[in-house]
Amino acid sequence: MRVVIAEDNALLREGLVLLLTSVGHEVAAVAATGPEVLPALLEHRPDVAVLDVRMPPGFRDEGLRAALAARERLPELPVLVLSQYVEETYAAELLGAGASGVGYLLKDRVGRVDEFLDALERVAAGGTALDPEVVTELLTRRGTDPLDSLTPREREALHLMAEGRDNATIGALMSISDRAVSKHIGNVFLKLGLPPSDSGHRRVLAVLAYLNKA
Amino acid sequence: MARTELRDALARADRASMQLLMGAGMALLSYVFVAVLLFTVVASLIVIGLGVLPETVLLLRRMAGAKRRQVGRWSGAEIREAYTPLTGTLVERVRKAVKDPGTYRDLRWLVVHFVYGLLLLYAALLLWVIGALVDGVWCALLGRRAVVLPLIVRLADLDTRWSTALLKPSPEAERNAELAERVEELTVTRAGAVAAHGAELRRIERDLHDGTQARLVSLSMRVGLARRAYDKQIAAGPGEAPPDPDVVRKLLADAQDQAEEALTELRHVVRGIHPPILTDRGLVGAVRALAAGSGLDVTVRDDGVEDGPRAPAAVEAAAYFVVAEALTNAAKHSGARRAAVELARGAAGLRLHVSDEGSGGADESGGTGLLGMRRRVAALDGTMEVVSPAGGPTRIGVELPCVW
Numbered sequence: 043m044r045v046v047i048a049e050d051n052a053l054l055r056e057g058l059v060l061l062l063t064s065v066g067h068e069v070a071a072v073a074a075t076g077p078e079v080l081p082a083l084l085e086h087r088p089d090v091a092v093l094d095v096r097m098p099p100g101f102r103d104e105g106l107r108a109a110l111a112a113r114e115r116l117p118e119l120p121v122l123v124l125s126q127y128v129e130e131t132y133a134a135e136l137l138g139a140g141a142s143g144v145g146y147l148l149k150d151r152v153g154r155v156d157e158f159l160d161a162l163e164r165v166a167a168g169g170t171a172l173d174p175e176v177v178t179e180l181l182t183r184r185g186t187d188p189l190d191s192l193t194p195r196e197r198e199a200l201h202l203m204a205e206g207r208d209n210a211t212i213g214a215l216m217s218i219s220d221r222a223v224s225k226h227i228g229n230v231f232l233k234l235g236l237p238p239s240d241s242g243h244r245r246v247l248a249v250l251a252y253l254n255k256a
Numbered sequence: 257m258a259r260t261e262l263r264d265a266l267a268r269a270d271r272a273s274m275q276l277l278m279g280a281g282m283a284l285l286s287y288v289f290v291a292v293l294l295f296t297v298v299a300s301l302i303v304i305g306l307g308v309l310p311e312t313v314l315l316l317r318r319m320a321g322a323k324r325r326q327v328g329r330w331s332g333a334e335i336r337e338a339y340t341p342l343t344g345t346l347v348e349r350v351r352k353a354v355k356d357p358g359t360y361r362d363l364r365w366l367v368v369h370f371v372y373g374l375l376l377l378y379a380a381l382l383l384w385v386i387g388a389l390v391d392g393v394w395c396a397l398l399g400r401r402a403v404v405l406p407l408i409v410r411l412a413d414l415d416t417r418w419s420t421a422l423l424k425p426s427p428e429a430e431r432n433a434e435l436a437e438r439v440e441e442l443t444v445t446r447a448g449a450v451a452a453h454g455a456e457l458r459r460i461e462r463d464l465h466d467g468t469q470a471r472l473v474s475l476s477m478r479v480g481l482a483r484r485a486y487d488k489q490i491a492a493g494p495g496e497a498p499p500d501p502d503v504v505r506k507l508l509a510d511a512q513d514q515a516e517e518a519l520t521e522l523r524h525v526v527r528g529i530h531p532p533i534l535t536d537r538g539l540v541g542a543v544r545a546l547a548a549g550s551g552l553d554v555t556v557r558d559d560g561v562e563d564g565p566r567a568p569a570a571v572e573a574a575a576y577f578v579v580a581e582a583l584t585n586a587a588k589h590s591g592a593r594r595a596a597v598e599l600a601r602g603a604a605g606l607r608l609h610v611s612d613e614g615s616g617g618a619d620e621s622g623g624t625g626l627l628g629m630r631r632r633v634a635a636l637d638g639t640m641e642v643v644s645p646a647g648g649p650t651r652i653g654v655e656l657p658c659v660w
Contacts, residue, residue, distance in 0.1 A: 051470045053514075057477045064481060096465070126469045149469075153476025155484050 043089040043166055046082050048073040048105055049124075050097045054149070058092060061152070065159060076104025083112045083119065090143075090166035095125040095132065106132055120165045124149045133176045134254055141206075141247045145171035161206075170206030170246045177204040180253040191233050199226040204249050262395040265402035269387065272412035275330050276377045279415050282323055283373030286366045289319065293363075306350050310342050313353040320362040320423055323369070327419045330412060338425035338433035357429060365422040376415050380408050445637045452635035460525060467521040475514035482507040530573050538562065539572045539606075543579050543597055550583040552595045552612070559600035564660065567606050571658045574632045575599070575608055578640075581625040582610035582652050590614020590650060605638070605657035616648030629654075 045067050049055040052074075059069050070086040073079045076097040083091055091112065097104040109121045120143030123136060133146050145165035151173065152158045161171035181189065181201065192200065195216070202212045213223045231238050236248050296312045299305025317339055324335040340356040342349045353359060387404035394400045425433065485499040485507070492498040526532065533542045540562045547554035566572065579597055586595045592614030600607040620626045626642060629652075633640045636656050644650040 051466065053474045054470055054477075057474045061477055061481055101462075126465055126473070149473040150476065152473060153480040155477070155480035158480075 043067045043163075044070045044086065045162075046071045046073070046086050046088040046091045047093075048079045048082070048091070048097065048108065049094040050074050051094075054094075058152070061155065061158075062092075065155075075099060076108060079105065079108035080111055080115075083108075084115065087116065087119070090120040090122060090162060092122050092124060092162070095123060103132070106135065110135065118143065120168065121145070122147065122162055122165045122171065124152070128173050128175045128179070130176060130179045133172065133180075137170075137247075137250055141170045141250060143168045143170075145206075146176060147171060147173045148175060164206060169208075172205045172246075172250075174201065174205055177201050177253075180204065180250070188234050192230060196226050196230050196233070199223065200230050200249065203227065203230070203245060204253065206246050262391065262402060265391065265395070265405040269384070269405040269408040272409040273380050273384070275326070275412045276380045276408075276415060278326055279323075279369070279373045279419075280377035282319065282326075283370045286319065286370050286373075289315070289366065290370075307346065310346070310349040310353045313356075313359055314342065316359065316362050316366065320365060323365070323419055324423050327416045327423070331416045331420070333420075335420055335423055336425060336430055336433060338429040357426060361422070361425070365419070368422060369419065372415070372418055376411050380411050383408050383411070442637070445634065449635045449637055452631045455631070456635065460529060463521070463525045463528070468518050468525065471514045471518040471521065475511045475518065478507045478511040478514070482511065530569060531576050534569070534572050534576055538566060539575055540599060542572075542576050543599065546576070546580050546583060547595075547597060550595070551587050552583065553593060554583065554595045554597060557596070557598045559598065561599045561601050561606065564601070567656070567658050567660055571606055571636060571656045574636055574638070574656055575606055575654070577632050578629050578652070578654050579608065579610055581629050585618065585625060586610070586612035586614055586650070589618070590616070590648065592649070601660070602655070605655060605660075607653070607655050609651065609653050611651040612649055614648050614650060615646075616644045616650050617646040618642060618644035618650050 045062055047055060047058050047062075047069060049058060049072070055072055055074065059072065062069055070088050071082045073082045074097075076099065079093065079097070091109070093105040093109050095103050095105045097108075106123060109123055112119055113121065117140075121136075122145035123132070124147055125132070126149050128146065128148055136144050136146055143165055145161055147158070147161060151161070165171050178201070181197070181204075189197070189200075198216060199212060202215060207215070209220060209223050209227070212227075213220050216223070218226075228238065230236075234252055236252060292315070293312060296305045296308055300309055317337075321337060324337065328334045339358045340352045342352050344352070383404055387402070387408070390404045391402040395402050424430075482504050485504045489498045489501075489504075531542060533545055536542075537545065540556070540558045544556050547556050561567075567575070583595060583597075586592050590612050592612035595610065595612040598607075598609040618626060620630070620642065630640050633654055633656065636658075638654060638656040640655075641653040642650070643652075
């Protein structure tokens with residue numbers, strides 16, 4: 043895959059390049075400051091962009107802004123946003139234009155190389171990768187509601203769904219069969235009153251929309 | 257000689273007369289003012305005048321203020337003003353103007369002063385006539401000291417004494433005014449403290465975000481890659497090239513370097529927040545350690561800080577930071593070989609002095625850390641004084657208020 047990286051910290055930039063090239067991806071361009079990001083994305087049109095949230099010159103949320111601007115110009119461009127802390131608001135902004143090809147992960151996750159690469163590929167393929175911490179925030183923020191009626195296993199399934207995992211992965215992570223996964227998910231949708239949907243990003247969107255609803 | 261004597265007496269009487277003349281002028285002005293006042297009061301009774309009541313009271317305050325300044329110039333002792341500020345809506349302003357005891361004190365002065373202001377001037381005029389005759393003969397011809405003209409000076413003193421008694425705020429109002437001043441001062445220093453604290457928090461966040469966190473992520477990334485390579489080596493089938501062990505070795509070596517650097521950075525950040533040696537040794541011990549490591553010959557004197565309860569952690573940390581910066585500056589910029597640090601337990605807080613025997617000329621705009629020190633001290637409502645004439649020496653005094 044061709045990747046554009048935007049990261050101001052030289053150490054992390056090098057690390058990401060090393061990681062991606064060592065598994066056979068091509069790094070088309072690296073951007074070290076906020077204003078460089080959008081032109082690089084428009085010029086190289088990568089298969090996926092890996093963007094840091096906080097970048098110079100303002101050290102605020104330049105990377106996120108660039109990601110949103112890029113998605114406006116190139117709606118199909120998959121972006122994986124990395125950050126040292128996760129903010130529910132940022133997730134909502136990123137997902138605002140659709141959950142297709144969007145990822146938002148803590149930088150910590152990069153260390154789990156295989157999982158990180160899996161998330162990257164998922165995003166590049168038009169899927170979703172949401173950090174478990176974001177999902178936890180979304181789940182704990184709510185008061186009493188239908189979520190309380192979920193069993194712990196159903197909650198777990200909901201959590202993984204919201205992260206953007208597919209049924210096979212959910213089954214593997216929960217050590218249960220595909221059939222059991224389908225049953226849990228069916229129950230979740232039933233209890234939350236959501237229309238049943240397939241396993242694609244539409245499902246993630248439905249779940250996230252539900253969780254985002256105040 | 258008698259001539260100069262007379263001339264001096266004349267000059268003094270002259271000045272006193274001017275003082276009394278101004279007083280009388282004010283008394284006459286107050287005559288006009290009473291008319292305004294009466295109009296306001298009557299108009300207030302039929303409500304329309306309420307609108308101008310606060311303005312009238314402000315005018316009264318201005319007149320009393322002018323008298324206070326005039327009297328203050330004569331006696332050299334300032335008379336404090338203590339009024340309730342007239343702020344808010346019209347109704348509030350009217351209420352405050354009517355409820356302020358200062359308003360009634362001013363009114364009392366206005367009425368009494370109308371009498372004595374004029375009387376004293378008349379008396380002075382009379383004394384001028386007598387004085388010109390008596391002292392003229394007494395001094396100029398007989399060479400004696402003037403006796404009548406100095407009485408005019410006494411009259412001005414009398415005016416001062418009476419006016420001071422009438423215009424001085426009541427002890428309660430004076431205390432209130434002092435408290436109000438203190439509150440204002442504290443509001444300003446607290447705003448500064450909050451700003452300084454905020455800047456400090458942002459600095460710490462930035463240090464952790466750009467330094468330690470980034471290093472740990474990078475380290476984790478390298479460990480992840482090494483693990484992946486290891487797994488591949490295990491899984492490498494026949495005919496498949498296993499990954500280069502040197503590459504894995506390098507990844508692990510890099511990871512370890514970064515772990516060590518992350519630790520170093522963490523230590524720096526922690527030291528910036530609260531130096532661990534303060535916890536271990538207390539302020540005096542920590543300052544002695546600083547002195548020993550400064551490269552200068554430093555004497556540390558402790559005046560009661562080590563005995564009794566310790567200062568709050570924030571105060572100790574600020575004191576430590578100031579001493580560390582001051583000694584670094586002394587060693588780097590002043591050319592001094594010796595320095596002294598004094599720590600003292602005061603009733604209101606911790607006092608510390610750092611002095612060197614260097615070349616002085618420390619400039620706060622020069623970025624020698626003085627600004628950072630000042631900020632750190634201000635964050636705790638403390639004060640810092642730097643005396644550093646060109647040619648030296650430099651002496652830095654800091655007071656950090658605290659309860660101990």
